[in-house]
Each structure stands twice: as C-alpha cells, then as structure tokens.
Amino acid sequence: MIEVIREKCVGCELCLKACVFDAIVINDKIAEIDLDKCTLCGACVSACPFDAIIIRKFGQEAIDRSLYKDIWVFAEQKNNEIAPVVFELLGKGSELAEQRECNLVAVLLGNQVEELSKELIAYGADKVILVDDLRLKDFLDLPYSKALTELAKKYKPEIILSGASVIGRSFIPRVAVELHTGLTADCTGLEIDGETNNLMQTRPAFGGNILATIVTPNHLPQMATVRHKVMDPLDRDDSRKGEIIVENIDFSELKDDTKFLEFVKDESQMVNLTEADLVVAGGRGLKSKENFAIIEDLAKTIDGAIGASRASVDADWISYPHQVGQTGKTIKPKIYIAVGISGAIQHLAGMQSSDYIIAINKDPDAPIFKVADLGLVGDLFEIIPQITKKMK
CATH class of the missing domain: 3.40.50.1220 (TPP-binding domain)
Incomplete structure (x- = not known):
C-alpha cells in the first residue's frame, strides 16, 4: 500500500517527475496517487526528499535464508524429449551452483519419463527429483503447478529456473504466486551478487529500450524464466553420476475442469x-x-x-x-x-x-x-x- 503523508508533502513535484506511469498529480500543493496506475515501483519514494511518500508492506515475514538451498531447473519435456532450453539452463545453473556451493537439481514431471533422468545428469544435474504420474502425461497448468509447488515447499530451493517457453510461461507464474515470491520473465542474464548472494536477473524493459537488473531480496525462492538460445549448455558427459529422488504427489483432491485434447503444431514452427x-x-x-x-x-x-x-x-x-x-x-x-x-x-x-x-x-x-x-x-x-x- 502506497501512501502520501499530507503533513510532510510540500508540493515540490519531484515525485511527479519521477513517475513514468503518470500515476501522480498535484492538487492544492499535495501529491495524490492514482492507485489504478501505480505499480509500486518506489521511484516516487526515492525521489521525495521530505519522506512524504511511503509504501507500507503488510504481512511480510522475515525469511530464514539458511533453510533454503540448491538451484532447481524445471526439466520441461514433451513426448519424452527434453526441451533444448533445459540443457542451457543446466549449463548456467552449474555455474551458479558452483558459486553458491550447492547442488544443481533438475525437476522432472511426466509419465514414464524416468529414463530422461540419466540425460539430465549427463548435462550437469547433481540430482533429479522425479514425479512420474499419469496426471502429468500431457501438460496442464493445475497438475504441473501443484506438483512443482508442493516440491518447492518441501525442499525449499533457493532458486528456481525455467525456460520461457509456452509451458513455462503458462504455469511458472502460478507457482510463484503460490510460493508468495517474485518472478522475472524472459531473462537475458543471470548472475550471483557476490555481496548479498541474491540472484541478479537481467532483462529488457520498457519495450526493450533499457536493460533492467532485478533482484528478489526479501522472498525465496528466487524465480526466473529464460529463453531458448540465451545460455550455453555444457558438453554431455555420460560418465557423470547423480542421485534420482522419486516423489509422489496426491492429485486426488485436485479439481481441474480442463482436459487435454490434442497437440496442434504452431504454423510459426515452420519458420x-x-x-x-x-x-x-x-x-x-x-x-x-x-x-x-x-x-x-x-x-x-x-x-x-x-x-x-x-x-x-x-x-x-x-x-x-x-x-x-x-x-x-x-x-x-x-x-x-x-x-x-x-x-x-x-x-x-x-x-x-x-x-x-x-x-x-x-x-x-x-x-x-x-x-x-x-x-x-x-x-x-x-x-x-x-x-x-x-x-x-
């Protein structure tokens, strides 16, 4: 919730100039904020030299960061074939995991996909968490969201990465909401801040006119999606050894009115x-x-x-x-x-x-x-x- 403290506001208009969303007007030398336009970006708060604008955060609990560890990569697959972006994320994830001195974990959801675990390990995963269930045979938002959310609540990963694919864009935001954390979409760069250990997530913003680096300092896990061809995969090494952890998810109480009918190839794939x-x-x-x-x-x-x-x-x-x-x-x-x-x-x-x-x-x-x-x-x-x- 954003608020203007009227007793402190002098109508200097510095906040008005700082707001790129035209969410602020000055009436009778007092700033007024249009909550429908405001995005809570905080630019006006930083611009006000009189501390007349504040953002109140309700219900925010301190997070024990020591409980969160490991970097996860959602191992997207379709028809028992792993999406190429997954190997690229494992390549970047290996680099990040080395910096954080933790494990790189691939999360594999599907039906009769256990053999794919070996391929994920060959491309850099230290562990594979496998949920093999008939409800996960074909992608649907709710079953996939439930599975990944429950796993994340149980294991508490520090970072979750996914491809910015049709599947990733469809259900990963739902998982972020369920976990009460942030999500940076379509990242072009991922780095670890050496001082804070936060994940620095870089992506184009404002129509691609600037590059913004986003951090999620107060919530975990830190979540990001990355497009295919942005990161580099590691060379496949079939001699690598890793751990496969089999998990079961109870879908009996999941109410889902959607039904998978068929997969129709997008014409754009012809290009x-x-x-x-x-x-x-x-x-x-x-x-x-x-x-x-x-x-x-x-x-x-x-x-x-x-x-x-x-x-x-x-x-x-x-x-x-x-x-x-x-x-x-x-x-x-x-x-x-x-x-x-x-x-x-x-x-x-x-x-x-x-x-x-x-x-x-x-x-x-x-x-x-x-x-x-x-x-x-x-x-x-x-x-x-x-x-x-x-x-x-």
Missing part, C-alpha cells in the same frame, strides 16, 4: 529460425515489403533463414514468426546478417549471442555496430546484391 546456422534479417532500412526480396534472395543463396526486426513486422512487410528480439524469437546462429536494422535493445536481446554478427547500415552510429564483428557502412541496396552475386 525454423531458432535452429538455423545462417540468418539474414531485415529491418526498417529495407523501406518496403517488396524490398524484402533482396534479403530473401541472399538467404536462399546461402541456405539461410529469414529474420526481421519488430519495426518491419509491425509495418506488415513480413509475418511475425520471422521476428527476432525480446518480443519475437531468441536465436544463436553461427552467422547473423543484420540488414538495415538499427539495433534497438529489444532486438539485440534476441540475437546478440550469435557466433558472428555482420551489420549493414548506412548510419555509422547505429547501435547494431556495437555488437557486430563486421560492420559495413553503406547503401544496402548496393551492398546486398553484390554479396549475393559473389555467393552465387
């Missing part, structure tokens, strides 16, 4: 950007839908996939499944060719981990050049046809 080794992406600099033929020709010549910036998708020059960035796909090809793309933070979040980045733009100050391994400043309508001709 296989995430697995492509070569990607040619076009942006606003192409100027029109018709001009996308230039990069389509190049992509076809080098057997690459076609990507796009948000601006070109919003302009209806190309369909959404081609979009690269925070609001599109996160990719990590061997070569990424950015054509006429300026390089907004939200776009960089989706491709900056590429092995080799080539940027072509007429603006020498375009942000894309800061992450490029090779930059070509010039007219793309002259450069791209020449490259295509040479490649042919």
Whole structure:
C-alpha cells in the first residue's frame, strides 16, 4: 500500500517527475496517487526528499535464508524429449551452483519419463527429483503447478529456473504466486551478487529500450524464466553420476475442469529460425515489403533463414514468426546478417549471442555496430546484391 503523508508533502513535484506511469498529480500543493496506475515501483519514494511518500508492506515475514538451498531447473519435456532450453539452463545453473556451493537439481514431471533422468545428469544435474504420474502425461497448468509447488515447499530451493517457453510461461507464474515470491520473465542474464548472494536477473524493459537488473531480496525462492538460445549448455558427459529422488504427489483432491485434447503444431514452427546456422534479417532500412526480396534472395543463396526486426513486422512487410528480439524469437546462429536494422535493445536481446554478427547500415552510429564483428557502412541496396552475386 502506497501512501502520501499530507503533513510532510510540500508540493515540490519531484515525485511527479519521477513517475513514468503518470500515476501522480498535484492538487492544492499535495501529491495524490492514482492507485489504478501505480505499480509500486518506489521511484516516487526515492525521489521525495521530505519522506512524504511511503509504501507500507503488510504481512511480510522475515525469511530464514539458511533453510533454503540448491538451484532447481524445471526439466520441461514433451513426448519424452527434453526441451533444448533445459540443457542451457543446466549449463548456467552449474555455474551458479558452483558459486553458491550447492547442488544443481533438475525437476522432472511426466509419465514414464524416468529414463530422461540419466540425460539430465549427463548435462550437469547433481540430482533429479522425479514425479512420474499419469496426471502429468500431457501438460496442464493445475497438475504441473501443484506438483512443482508442493516440491518447492518441501525442499525449499533457493532458486528456481525455467525456460520461457509456452509451458513455462503458462504455469511458472502460478507457482510463484503460490510460493508468495517474485518472478522475472524472459531473462537475458543471470548472475550471483557476490555481496548479498541474491540472484541478479537481467532483462529488457520498457519495450526493450533499457536493460533492467532485478533482484528478489526479501522472498525465496528466487524465480526466473529464460529463453531458448540465451545460455550455453555444457558438453554431455555420460560418465557423470547423480542421485534420482522419486516423489509422489496426491492429485486426488485436485479439481481441474480442463482436459487435454490434442497437440496442434504452431504454423510459426515452420519458420525454423531458432535452429538455423545462417540468418539474414531485415529491418526498417529495407523501406518496403517488396524490398524484402533482396534479403530473401541472399538467404536462399546461402541456405539461410529469414529474420526481421519488430519495426518491419509491425509495418506488415513480413509475418511475425520471422521476428527476432525480446518480443519475437531468441536465436544463436553461427552467422547473423543484420540488414538495415538499427539495433534497438529489444532486438539485440534476441540475437546478440550469435557466433558472428555482420551489420549493414548506412548510419555509422547505429547501435547494431556495437555488437557486430563486421560492420559495413553503406547503401544496402548496393551492398546486398553484390554479396549475393559473389555467393552465387
């Protein structure tokens, strides 16, 4: 609950200037806060030199951090095949677990999936908590939420990581609510603060215009989701040994009116950007839908996939499944060719981990050049046809 102490407020308007959500107005030299717009971000509290604005926190109990240990990775699987993002999270989780001097635990939910435990251990898990139940055969929010929530309450992990997949985005927020903790979605970076031991969770914010690092200092577990292709997996080591812990969840009292009918493949999967080794992406600099033929020709010549910036998708020059960035796909090809793309933070979040980045733009100050391994400043309508001709 946020509150203005009228006796202290002098109407200086510093809080008004600090609020990016337009939630504050000044009436009769007193600040008034629109609770429908306020997000409790605390910017106004920090800006007020008179301590006239306070946020009251009710029911917050001190947490005994010594009770929480280990780093968990939700081991998403479908049709007995582990999602690639899980191996990437195990790679990052191994690094974090080494810093925290704790175990890396994979949590595997499903039906007849025990054999997958060995694969999780081979990719870095020290332990696997397995819940094998017919109710978990096909993904549904409530059974999965109940299973992970009950396990977390029993074992008290310090950190829970999940892929920012359709499944992860669907039920992980529900688990966070049940555990009364925070969740940072679509992270592009995870690090341990050496002083506080908090998990520093970095993600683009405000439409991708800035990078925000978020911490959860007063609640545990700390929870985050991460997109595919953002982290690096460890090499598979089938000689690794680990512990498999079998748990049972009582679903008898779970009321769930949803029923799994069938899995229908998303048409966007036909645009296989995430697995492509070569990607040619076009942006606003192409100027029109018709001009996308230039990069389509190049992509076809080098057997690459076609990507796009948000601006070109919003302009209806190309369909959404081609979009690269925070609001599109996160990719990590061997070569990424950015054509006429300026390089907004939200776009960089989706491709900056590429092995080799080539940027072509007429603006020498375009942000894309800061992450490029090779930059070509010039007219793309002259450069791209020449490259295509040479490649042919």
